[in-house]
Amino acid sequence: MLSGGKSLTDRPGVDGAARACLDKAREYESYVVGLLRDLIAIPSVSCNEGKLADRVISECRSLGIPARRDRCGSVIATLGGGPFRVVYDAHMDTVGPGDAAVWSFDPFKGKVEDGRVFGRGACDNKGALAAMIAGLRIASELGLAQDGAWQLDLVGVVEEEVAEGWAIGDAIGSGEVSPDCVVLGECTDLGIARGHRGRCEFGIETLGTACHGSSPWRGHNAIYDMAAWAKAIEALGADLPRHAFLGPASVAVTRIHAASGSPNVVPERCSAVVDWRTLPGDAASDLTRLLIATAGGAGAKAPDVRLVEYSQPSYTGLRKSAPKEYPAWEVPAEHCFVTALSSAVRLITGSEPVIGKWEFSTDGVMTMGRLGIPTIGFGPGRERFAHTVEDQVDIPGMVKAAAVYAILPGMLAAAAG
Numbered sequence: 001m002l003s004g005g006k007s008l009t010d011r012p013g014v015d016g017a018a019r020a021c022l023d024k025a026r027e028y029e030s031y032v033v034g035l036l037r038d039l040i041a042i043p044s045v046s047c048n049e050g051k052l053a054d055r056v057i058s059e060c061r062s063l064g065i066p067a068r069r070d071r072c073g074s075v076i077a078t079l080g081g082g083p084f085r086v087v088y089d090a091h092m093d094t095v096g097p098g099d100a101a102v103w104s105f106d107p108f109k110g111k112v113e114d115g116r117v118f119g120r121g122a123c124d125n126k127g128a129l130a131a132m133i134a135g136l137r138i139a140s141e142l143g144l145a146q147d148g149a150w151q152l153d154l155v156g157v158v159e160e161e162v163a164e165g166w167a168i169g170d171a172i173g174s175g176e177v178s179p180d181c182v183v184l185g186e187c188t189d190l191g192i193a194r195g196h197r198g199r200c201e202f203g204i205e206t207l208g209t210a211c212h213g214s215s216p217w218r219g220h221n222a223i224y225d226m227a228a229w230a231k232a233i234e235a236l237g238a239d240l241p242r243h244a245f246l247g248p249a250s251v252a253v254t255r256i257h258a259a260s261g262s263p264n265v266v267p268e269r270c271s272a273v274v275d276w277r278t279l280p281g282d283a284a285s286d287l288t289r290l291l292i293a294t295a296g297g298a299g300a301k302a303p304d305v306r307l308v309e310y311s312q313p314s315y316t317g318l319r320k321s322a323p324k325e326y327p328a329w330e331v332p333a334e335h336c337f338v339t340a341l342s343s344a345v346r347l348i349t350g351s352e353p354v355i356g357k358w359e360f361s362t363d364g365v366m367t368m369g370r371l372g373i374p375t376i377g378f379g380p381g382r383e384r385f386a387h388t389v390e391d392q393v394d395i396p397g398m399v400k401a402a403a404v405y406a407i408l409p410g411m412l413a414a415a416a417g
Helices: 011-027 029-040 050-062 122-141 166-173 222-239 284-297 336-349 395-416
Strands: 067-069 075-080 084-091 111-113 116-118 150-157 181-184 192-196 198-207 250-259 269-278 304-307 355-358 375-377 392-394
Touching: 011 029, 011 122, 011 336, 011 395, 029 050, 029 116, 029 122, 029 395, 050 067, 050 075, 050 122, 050 150, 075 122, 084 122, 084 166, 084 395, 116 122, 116 395, 122 150, 122 392, 122 395, 150 166, 150 395, 181 395, 192 336, 198 222, 198 284, 222 250, 222 269, 222 284, 269 284, 284 304, 336 375, 336 395, 392 395
Parallel strands: 084 150, 084 181, 181 375, 192 355
Antiparallel strands: 067 075, 075 150, 111 116, 116 392, 192 375, 198 269, 198 304, 250 269
């Protein structure tokens, strides 16, 4: 409730709250930029997020917002205590920087230039994390949670880049958070994402017969079988189905490895990774059978296909096993939470948001795909910069995102009735 306040459920109150949130967000531009630069400066490749988690907890507590760490290592900061529960999900981990020589700037310095912040994770997903923290600060200072209608849990999740959905699923399954709605902070350029394709990650292998490289006719080269199989998988991609909203399924061989005792030994084993982007109704078991049939058509001998299991320990030491099968999902365009988010974005930006989907995969595979919790996406930054050496987020977008994140819980609670 704003001072002298009217309920966020009536229009004058909403308009006034939106203006107040945007004014505060503009006032805190240097704060959100500085915070993002701090987050970028702490490397947090998957399974190594501990120092970043410490920084996020410290920041939230300094703002008077209680924050804790769950068993996975994710950070949970809570504002309000009402019956309608919202989770803001922004992952703390990033992919690695790769070869530093191909970057035109230091990926961990948080360069500020031309109204943008550059660095590893700026776009995916630290820009949203910084904006969400700023949003909590704004909502707290303006007293927006005082009407007792909602509770907001900001979850800075771990290991999303390597096992999307696992950490937020554990937080929900263990009762750490109990959302009625999930807002994913993945980059949408201030548009709205309401779904994306799923994915399965397969490990495939061919088996040959090793022999000396000087007489390859004495053995059977597993690489050649894998090469034929890979080409057959490429051809398979041309006939995959298309979904009216999510787009086409796709399949790609993304890694190949052959091990032999020496460079002059014909290898008996060759392995590869297959990234299959799936549509609603696709099951790993059906895709496994299709991959095996494709191998047979390519003449590959003794093909093996398995769904990859993720098993890296968290930085907290937690061990787990999670199959890399992630379902496609979508929330209807007319869903009340999509409408509420659209209204919030329109109030803050003055423009109608573009409503679409992500090409990549997110924690929505768990929250909506498996658990059926209504999930919507909104964040600063553009998807095309994610995982690139031009990783960046625009500062005006972060400021507006912070204002949306501040006003949104009340509007979602009102939409839920």
